[in-house]
Amino acid sequence: MTAARMRSRDPRAASDGQCETPRAAGAFRLRASACLGLACALLCGNAAARVDRVRMRDGRLIECKVIQERSAYVEIDTGRALLYLDPSSIEAIEYGETAQEAIRRGDRLLDLNYFDLAIEAFRQAAEDDAGAAQPRIALALRLRREAIENALDMLSGDEDAPRWRSELAEGRASSLRESELLRAAAAKLMERADEAYVKGARAGEAPWLEAAWTLHPADRRIFERRLGAAADLDPSGRQALALLDSRRLAFPDDAQAAEAFAEKIRHRDPWAALRALFPAGLPPSDNALVAPQVAPDLLLECFHDPFPPRDAALSKAECYELYLRYRPGADPEPLHLARIAEDERNPNHQYAYAIFLESRNDLEAALRHCLAALSIDSAHPGAAQSAARIRLELARRRIAEEQQALAPLEALYQAAGQLRRQDFPISGADGVWSDPATTASQVLLSRPAEPRGGDAIQIEAYASALGAYRQRLETSQEAPRQLLARSAREKAEIVARERKEQEERERLRKMDLAGRYLFGEASQGLSVERKRFVEHSRTIAGQPDIREIRIGEFIARDSSGQTVFYAVDLLARNGQVLSATVLVPQ
Structure with missing residues (x-):
């Protein structure tokens, strides 16, 4: 399969109307096909025919043609038999290209002078739509022939050029021989490009490189030379990025050229280097991560850039999100802040940051962002519950803090309440505190009672009452403190007098x-x-x-x-x- 359309939705979600299930869910059914021989011949005889892939949850990959999807089963044709699969056993279905998609891909490849790949795409489409594909095949063959002739014209002074032209023009060469001839001609053109480069004519090198690439577009060394020349001739990087985009379309699994280009220009234009590595934005999975030696630092550099370009391939939040996929142990907080900065009115961003702050034990900030999410979407499914949970935990912590602060204050009042007149050996407490024990006890008796239940409202009210009680003790603590100090002072004076x-x-x-x-x-x-x-x-x-x-x-x-x-x-x-x-x- 040259290209595929990925669809990872659950096959059980398919709608089948009133269709009868051929067998209970979870079963496989094998049915002999009357046209089995013909089907095998078609599948084996034409590699360009559409092929779908079914990824099973047990790790198997089945290449087939998906006939239909229903809520109870998925019918596939493997070329040898028809199978009915349980949707719950399927992880994903990758659909092969339709004729129209193959034609569109071939048109793009033809515009970029990838003639062989365009012809392959048109031939694939011809299996289902020959009327639309055949004229394009003829056009691609003609353009390919003209491009080869133009490239060979540049070697008119070479002694081997007439022989190459003769063999290719007469069609006497087999496909293998034709590839050998084109590679040899491309090598000659690269020699001419090297001569131009040695002379310092970077612009004079480009036509030779382009001609060599026309004859052998799959050669990575030729492409990388073209890419380097484009980067030097166009400091903006647009020409080089266009070449990379064309390379990705033709060879989607070849990432080495993009990595080399990104490494070359990252210090001059980090955003262009980033676009070279990730032209389609965030990769769909970690398996698509490229350039592990270059990408993390490049992503971090772009993330900290205060003035990103408007046409950036990734937003700053996406830069850091992708950075975390390379460095899972990095701090995720900048990602939350970047998302909120880019879309402050998104309640999901506010809520996600609140959950993160809660995990960091910063409950006050977590509650603020939960309330921010609710102010945007009052029916947010998680923000209301999280806000209630955080409020309850904050109230409990406040109670613990208030009780910790009350311990020394209440000890002060208790000590003052235990004083008697004999504790004032000089003055006898005359005119100081007529009944200190009763006064201190009355203050301590105003302590609020703990709630019996765990209701959040009651706990918050109890926390507030404790705070008010503590403030009252702090406000009036000078009287018992002075009384205790006077008692200690008089006792110290008596002891000092006796010692003397x-x-x-x-x-x-x-x-x-x-x-x-x-x-x-x-x-x-x-x-x-x-x-x-x-x-x-x-x-x-x-x-x-x-x-x-x-x-x-x-x-x-x-x-x-x-x-x-x-x-x-x-x-x-x-x-x-x-x-x-x-x-x-x-």
Whole structure:
């Protein structure tokens, strides 16, 4: 099958009116054909006859002719028998060309000087419509002959040209010999093109390339040379793109030339390179993806272009959609944003982005886009349900956040509510809070009750009530905070006062102890070492003959030599220690 019309709809959707089913659905029926021999002869004897393809869900591919489609069965003719297939077992049906489609394709190929392929298409059409196809076959043969003669005229100075012309003109050459002669002539023409290119005459090279291509259009090397010359001569790329389009029509499975051209011009004109790779827009499946080394970066470059051309083969959204097919792990968010930018009033784009945002846990933005979809289409099948689901989840999250924020506030009020007058040891809480426990409890009792059911409206209302309750606690939290701070401050003052008194008592005790040891009242078993000893008497007004002792350092040790205590800067007067820093080892 030279070309096919793809139709992937479910065959079960076919309408059959009142037709009777020959057998229950799911069964196959084999029927001998009275014209079996003739059918086999027709199918085997003419390769150009129309052939349909049925792709089965189990992976089989059946080449046949589809006779009719019904809701309960699909009738096909394999050339040997008629089969009735269960529509549920069919994945897709690919229809071969009709005579009219083959003629139209042949006309396009003929316009592009693909003479052999045009003749093949017309001969295929002649099986069903000879009246329309035969004149075109004759025209294509005549044009082919003239084109070959014109190409050979360019080799008039070559010694082999007369022989080639003679064999081709007389029709003595077989089809195989004719192909050999045309390839040889095309090789000679390419040599002339090389000579022109070496001389730097890019424009002079083009006629030789075109003549060589006329003789051997299937040669990829000749075509790529033509493509490169067209790209250099026409910086806009239009001429090269036209050549690529013609190549795709003639050889739809040949993508190498387009890839090479795209790689050549991508830095000069990325959109032209993109059109070279994807002239028909988005490929129908991942199997049609081309140029995996070039296309992803090219698609991304075009996607980020702020000024795409109006006649671009792909929109920016389609560029990124196709990029994701090459790079499935890339971030899909730019695709949603591009689709919305290109068609903001499309509710499906808004809804798809909302679902994506929900998967990213950005529920607020997801809800906005759900509501945007509903503002465009109030009956959108998924937006209303998603909006309700997201609202419910947002309310639950808000409740969790409010409860988390309430925990320290309620703990503050509970602590203040447990205060009593004994917690204010200095002031006794006079004039501060007559009954703090009762006041704090009253505030906490205003906490809203949790709803018993899971209704979205009740949960949203409960979330709002919690928010209001939290605001009330925040507004009035200064009073219990100040009360707790005053209680802590008074307790700290009492503790500090008691500590200071204890330290003073301890200081006096140590000073007395040092004095008693110093003056021998409790020196049994102790040795006393005095350093920087100063002893003198002086007269003080009203107190004559006061004996004053000042010791820079005073150390008392027991019989084992262990230090019992020592004093620093000790001052004694008349046997009484007035001041000293006394330390007792631990």
